[in-house]
Amino acid sequence: MTVVANPKQNHLLDALLKAEYDRLTPDLEHVELKLGQVMYESGGLLKYVYFPTTSIISLLYVMENGGSAEIAVVGNEGVLGISLFMGGETTSSRAVIQSAGFAYRLKSQILKDEFNRGGPVQRLLLRYTQALITQMAQTAVCNRHHSVEQQLCRWLLLSLDRLTSDELTMTQELIANMLGVRREGVTEAAGRLQREGIINYTRGHITVVDRKKLERRSCECYQVVKAEFDRLLPALHGIAN
Amino acid sequence: MTVVANPKQNHLLDALLKAEYDRLTPDLEHVELKLGQVMYESGGLLKYVYFPTTSIISLLYVMENGGSAEIAVVGNEGVLGISLFMGGETTSSRAVIQSAGFAYRLKSQILKDEFNRGGPVQRLLLRYTQALITQMAQTAVCNRHHSVEQQLCRWLLLSLDRLTSDELTMTQELIANMLGVRREGVTEAAGRLQREGIINYTRGHITVVDRKKLERRSCECYQVVKAEFDRLLPALHGIAN
DNA sequence: ATCTATATGTTGCCTACCGAACATACAAAG
């Protein structure tokens, strides 16, 4: 893959009209994000917002007792740092790199100014936020009702959709952290999926072999979230919105 | 309580500047909402938005198999129908009256126009949305990690904060639906709380006797959500925002 | 005052998941 880095790898940036795109590009910085890197700490200030291209960022809530749970993920379909333009300045969750890769970052103030122009950029960002809300809501439902295996499938699918390859670099321990379950639970579920030829993994590398079957093993939550993203953010290449 | 109905009973309306408040009031309709009434169906269009004054509305996701889970609640601190100005037009959740009472409703288009002016009303609504997002995120965490009893406490506290009285009209069956757990689980937890003199209930009426103890029995989620609402929406009476 | 719908109480069994402790086995570095 010798694709030259390009802001348009991020769907939100890609959806901008030429005028806005040209206004923002000079300020976009291409940065590499390492696995496990903490982008935002709960309660911290947002100096930059990030538009992932090949990376995936996980929004994680860490409890007082150290337990954790993933709230949502942000990949090339979105942007990290919505609380900036929502007016909160900070969030109560932590943002961690779930899958190493690249992103374009932008100084907070610049995005804020752009947002406050109130034009298509604002509308686009709000629609994205709405999709993210759906993801969070569905996570709540999923946490309540679905088995570890179903959730693992959902999680793999959501990750897959945000990557170009069908392999993800991710230990079961880390997945367990994201899902807020024990590692053993993930091991068992993953073992089952492997035995049935749905996935394949070795020490931190998971390859999805049979995506169709994976979808069938997942709970409805994956489809609900995906459908909502597709509805709110269909592929619009500079078509405004 | 012979308080004359007043839009300012809703904190968002109360926070408006005089100019905006005067612009909107002529279009506000005072309506009564009955327990169990469905305000929005999943996927439906939003004809009105609602600013509760004495009612509480529950955002509920209903799964394919009929199971359900509450995503968030909306009371006198907020507004039902954020997806309107977020650009989604619809949501994937259902909105049900959890506690009967009154609300002011506004034709969707009017709020949308006001939002699109981009002034303080927009900022206020976005900050509210941010608080709501926190509530959803915390619900996800809570569903993952906390016991039925802890969740019941959190739920009672959140409801209490949105009412003027310390009594709520609500069967255990309904609470169970909201929390997405079995009724028996609620019965047990409620029984324990009653035996310890924290609450008191009889056939659909729950009275909170010792709020302090209730807070101690709740998980951290209640405080996190409350703190975020207080931070983002402190009592601002027409102070703009 | 009685009836009846409905809210609450209770019990037993079952499964998924937790917590902890430990065994194995692979990959990368020396």
Next chain:
DNA sequence: CTTTGTATGTTCGGTAGGCAACATATAGAT
């Protein structure tokens, strides 16, 4: 090619909460 850190496998007992089936009690209607 061996070492060693780390990822994965497995097992055990414990428990919360699921599902089902039923008992009781009370508010409100007649």
